[in-house]
Amino acid sequence: MIELEGVSVVVPGSRHGQPDRTLLGDVSLRLPEHRVCVIGANGSGKSTLLRLLNGMRQPTAGSVRVNGHSTVDEVRAVRAQVGFIFTDPLAQLLMSTPIEDVELSLRSTVRNRRERTRLAQRLLDERNLGHLAHQSIYDLSGGERQLVALTSVLAVEPHVVVADEPTTLLDLRNRMALRRTFAELPQQLVYSTHDMDVAADAQRVVVVDGGRVVADGPPVESIAFYEAAMRVGP
Numbered sequence: 232m233i234e235l236e237g238v239s240v241v242v243p244g245s246r247h248g249q250p251d252r253t254l255l256g257d258v259s260l261r262l263p264e265h266r267v268c269v270i271g272a273n274g275s276g277k278s279t280l281l282r283l284l285n286g287m288r289q290p291t292a293g294s295v296r297v298n299g300h301s302t303v304d305e306v307r308a309v310r311a312q313v314g315f316i317f318t319d320p321l322a323q324l325l326m327s328t329p330i331e332d333v334e335l336s337l338r339s340t341v342r343n344r345r346e347r348t349r350l351a352q353r354l355l356d357e358r359n360l361g362h363l364a365h366q367s368i369y370d371l372s373g374g375e376r377q378l379v380a381l382t383s384v385l386a387v388e389p390h391v392v393v394a395d396e397p398t399t400l401l402d403l404r405n406r407m408a409l410r411r412t413f414a415e416l417p418q419q420l421v422y423s424t425h426d427m428d429v430a431a432d433a434q435r436v437v438v439v440d441g442g443r444v445v446a447d448g449p450p451v452e453s454i455a456f457y458e459a460a461m462r463v464g465p
């Protein structure tokens with residue numbers, strides 16, 4: 232269960248007279264659902280909201296709890312529970328090849344090195360990435376990198392998966408594959424997207440605008456609200 236209570240995120244203004252900037256204002260959410268999606272226009276605060284969930288961003292006011300753990304006081308416990316998938320996989324791939332990256336993820340759970348390599352290869356094979364295991368991360372396509380990042384995050388079986396616009400770089404086939412993977416995940420999943428088909432896969436869709444929650448409910452209703460708000464002109 233994820234709980235945000237009276238959460239604001241304010242960035243201080245510059246010394247040159249720029250005022251403080253409120254990225255999120257007074258957000259309260261209890262999220263027990265298995266699949267929660269956050270939608271909103273560019274710059275509305277989706278990434279800021281998601282980054283609160285693993286303590287990457289700290290609230291200026293209010294509290295964020297993940298399965299009872301505070302992201303302020305127990306950030307290590309929270310990070311151990313929450314796997315975060317970035318829009319840009321290069322932000323999270325730490326090693327030079329896919330197999331090394333997945334092995335790195337497995338380091339704390341699989342002590343034996345050979346066993347670790349075998350498991351890493353199997354996990355990559357399961358996502359049809361096995362043939363790329365030893366290729367340089369920089370020689371992979373954006374979509375392939377995204378799937379490697381996903382494999383590394385899921386390898387440690389986090390309790391909660393948070394994904395920030397995970398389908399942006401994926402072609403149709405890989406987007407379908409990711410949606411299937413997400414549908415089958417046993418963990419709670421919180422994700423953002425600009426793709427309304429992907430948003431509709433959730434049980435609950437939260438709409439943010441200007442750092443505030445402006446709609447929150449079943450996908451059909453939230454998406455209709457958002458599409459109406461986005462409609463420009465007569």
Ligand SMILES: Nc1ncnc2c1ncn2[C@@H]1O[C@H](COP(=O)(O)OP(=O)(O)OP(=O)(O)O)[C@@H](O)[C@H]1O
Pocket residue numbers: 242252254271272273274275276277278279280
């Ligand atoms: N450290 C910061 N200092 C000042 N402004 C910031 C900072 N981080 C984010 N912002 C601003 O906060 C707003 C919300 O950013 P955020 O990344 O949460 O938006 P988003 O909804 O994820 O957008 P997108 O759909 O474009 O990815 C943006 O206008 C962004 O420029």
